[in-house]
Amino acid sequence: MKKIIFPLLCCFSLASCAKTETVFEGNFQSLFDTNVSVRIYQGSDENIQELKGILSTFSKETDNYLETDVPGVYTLNQSNNPVTVSSNLYKCLQKGDEISKSLDSYFSICLGSLSKLWKEKLPNGTIPTTDEINSELLKFQNTSITFAENNQVTRNGESEIDLGGIAKGYAIDMCANYFKEKQITQYIVDTTSSILLGEKPSEDGNYIIKIKALQNSFIKAKNICVSTSSIEHQLYVVDGKRYSHIISPETGQAAFINDTCIVLSESGTLGDALATSMMLMSLPEIISMEEEFNVKAIVIRDSKVIYQNEDINIFHG
Amino acid sequence: MMKESKFNVHKMTVLSILTAGAIVIGILESLIPSIGIPGVKLGLSNIVILVVLYELGIWEALLVSLSRVLIVSLVRGTFLSMGFVMSLSGALLSLGIMILFFLLIRKFSIIGVSVIGALFHVFGQIGVAMIYLSTAYVLYYLPIIALSAIITGVIVGVSAQLIINTKVISKQKEKYKF
Amino acid sequence: MDKKKLRNDLFLIIPLLLAAVVALIILLTRKTNQPLVAKVYVSDAIVETIDLSDKTERDYTIKGKNGELVIHVHDGKIKVSKSNCPHQDCVNQGEVSDINHPIICAYNEVYIVINGQANHDAEI
Numbered sequence: 337m338k339k340i341i342f343p344l345l346c347c348f349s350l351a352s353c354a355k356t357e358t359v360f361e362g363n364f365q366s367l368f369d370t371n372v373s374v375r376i377y378q379g380s381d382e383n384i385q386e387l388k389g390i391l392s393t394f395s396k397e398t399d400n401y402l403e404t405d406v407p408g409v410y411t412l413n414q415s416n417n418p419v420t421v422s423s424n425l426y427k428c429l430q431k432g433d434e435i436s437k438s439l440d441s442y443f444s445i446c447l448g449s450l451s452k453l454w455k456e457k458l459p460n461g462t463i464p465t466t467d468e469i470n471s472e473l474l475k476f477q478n479t480s481i482t483f484a485e486n487n488q489v490t491r492n493g494e495s496e497i498d499l500g501g502i503a504k505g506y507a508i509d510m511c512a513n514y515f516k517e518k519q520i521t522q523y524i525v526d527t528t529s530s531i532l533l534g535e536k537p538s539e540d541g542n543y544i545i546k547i548k549a550l551q552n553s554f555i556k557a558k559n560i561c562v563s564t565s566s567i568e569h570q571l572y573v574v575d576g577k578r579y580s581h582i583i584s585p586e587t588g589q590a591a592f593i594n595d596t597c598i599v600l601s602e603s604g605t606l607g608d609a610l611a612t613s614m615m616l617m618s619l620p621e622i623i624s625m626e627e628e629f630n631v632k633a634i635v636i637r638d639s640k641v642i643y644q645n646e647d648i649n650i651f652h653g
Numbered sequence: 654m655m656k657e658s659k660f661n662v663h664k665m666t667v668l669s670i671l672t673a674g675a676i677v678i679g680i681l682e683s684l685i686p687s688i689g690i691p692g693v694k695l696g697l698s699n700i701v702i703l704v705v706l707y708e709l710g711i712w713e714a715l716l717v718s719l720s721r722v723l724i725v726s727l728v729r730g731t732f733l734s735m736g737f738v739m740s741l742s743g744a745l746l747s748l749g750i751m752i753l754f755f756l757l758i759r760k761f762s763i764i765g766v767s768v769i770g771a772l773f774h775v776f777g778q779i780g781v782a783m784i785y786l787s788t789a790y791v792l793y794y795l796p797i798i799a800l801s802a803i804i805t806g807v808i809v810g811v812s813a814q815l816i817i818n819t820k821v822i823s824k825q826k827e828k829y830k831f
Numbered sequence: 832m833d834k835k836k837l838r839n840d841l842f843l844i845i846p847l848l849l850a851a852v853v854a855l856i857i858l859l860t861r862k863t864n865q866p867l868v869a870k871v872y873v874s875d876a877i878v879e880t881i882d883l884s885d886k887t888e889r890d891y892t893i894k895g896k897n898g899e900l901v902i903h904v905h906d907g908k909i910k911v912s913k914s915n916c917p918h919q920d921c922v923n924q925g926e927v928s929d930i931n932h933p934i935i936c937a938y939n940e941v942y943i944v945i946n947g948q949a950n951h952d953a954e955i
Binding site for chain 2: 923
């Protein structure tokens with residue numbers, strides 16, 4: 337009897353030994369009070385701390401120019417004189433400016449004045465008047481940013497800078513550079529609206545990303561940035577009409593055509609900006625954006641997928 | 654002089670009585686509710702099948718087993734339903750493995766054969782349930798059902814041995830030469 | 832009775848018994864700390880996902896293959912309160928509230944399976 341029981345018990349105990357994997361995690365508040373969740377499957381806890389440091393430094397650098405009550409909106413300089421910023425902020429503004437010029441009528445980082453206006457009115461259940469909108473729109477149209485050597489930037493005009501549409505994207509790009517430097521390839525940085533994916537230590541290396549706007553649906557992805565813009569993040573209903581946090585540079589309205597836009601791109605900054613812009617775009621326009629910027633998109637309205645790039649698979653269950 | 658042929662009235666009578674017994678057990682057993690998946694039964698009629706296998710032969714056991722499955726399902730009104738297919742597959746699988754053990758692997762007593770038969774009976778039933786319901790969730794119930802099958806198997810085996818010990822059938826065999 | 836054969840029997844029966852008991856223990860002690868969600872399948876498609884961490888009392892009517900059944904959810908527990916199946920096995924299962932107990936209604940091909948919620952890496 338002993339001859340059978342002992343090996344049998346050995347088998348069972350071996351079988352019940354769970355496979356343990358190396359993982360380092362960090363959860364912290366950063367970037368306009370967003371919860372950032374970092375997971376790396378290589379390196380050490382030190383890497384997590386270093387990354388946390390990088391993100392918090394960037395946060396603080398931008399905070400220096402923050403309007404008192406509107407997160408993401410910056411004055412930069414009060415008197416249209418050049419101001420010297422940190423190199424990260426400089427690069428962020430440059431990238432943002434570049435993207436604004438490419439996405440012209442859909443996205444701009446100079447929309448601060450309009451963002452402020454809507455953020456004042458909507459939480460109180462009101463909407464700005466046409467005059468108010470037009471006045472801020474004018475300010476925006478007369479605002480630009482100029483860049484000079486030694487990290488000097490000048491905001492020309494009266495509208496403030498709104499980095500809300502690219503800040504998180506830029507932050508995950510910083511993370512991507514950090515990982516590249518440290519030769520870490522298995523990571524995930526989750527700020528909800530911007531997710532940086534490296535590889536997962538599983539069979540196919542894909543991360544499983546659940547889509548809240550759909551029922552029981554998820555996508556699999558790796559080595560890419562996933563940016564999401566959704567009315568679920570911020571939605572106001574005034575007089576039966578729905579308003580979001582996305583402002584149209586053309587009309588100044590807090591408009592949206594689509595409910596949720598998801599963009600898969602190599603650059604987090606670009607993805608973030610595109611996801612925001614696509615909320616205002618029609619399907620043909622979205623498809624041409626995909627081609628122009630070499631990204632892939634998913635567009636959702638009324639909890640239904642009205643467009644998904646042919647290379648993307650949406651799984652159920 | 655007794656007819657030298659395969660057909661022997663006395664043998665047929667004995668088989669019929671035994672089959673009737675198996676059927677009655679089968680019907681009574683079907684009244685006990687099953688755990689979780691409908692159709693999984695205790696397998697008590699195996700007492701009869703075992704006795705027939707040991708005392709009368711393989712083909713006879715097959716005959717009794719199939720008759721039992723068929724008639725119980727006709728009586729209960731479950732003919733050709735999922736329950737019927739489960740029962741059939743369980744009976745065949747169980748008998749198959751018992752024949753294997755009885756003929757070739759002669760190392761175990763009737764109790765061991767009964768247990769392995771009971772287990773395969775249950776495997777056959779659950780296997781069919783999985784195919785019919787196209788789901789693996791049925792396997793959640795396997796451990797508890799297997800446990801009950803093993804315990805029932807022991808009881809059935811012991812009972813069968815006791816019946817064989819009474820030599821009721823052996824005496825009939827001797828008397829009427831079958 | 833042949834003593835040798837009986838001894839061989841034990842070598843057969845005891846490991847099998849142990850295997851079944853161990854499997855049962857492993858199955859029953861499966862735990863998850865994640866919030867639970869019940870997935871209702873009809874044949875092999877999920878027709879309803881029920882969040883069990885929502886404690887409100889509610890009913891769901893599910894159209895199965897051969898009829899309808901009513902699922903009652905309350906306080907993190909789920910049960911089939913009404914079904915048109917002949918054996919009522921699913922109703923007799925009573926209330927279940929953990930991942931080790933699925934409810935199966937074979938007649939209607941309805942399965943209720945409880946899982947931990949998060950098997951995804953992130954949510955957008």
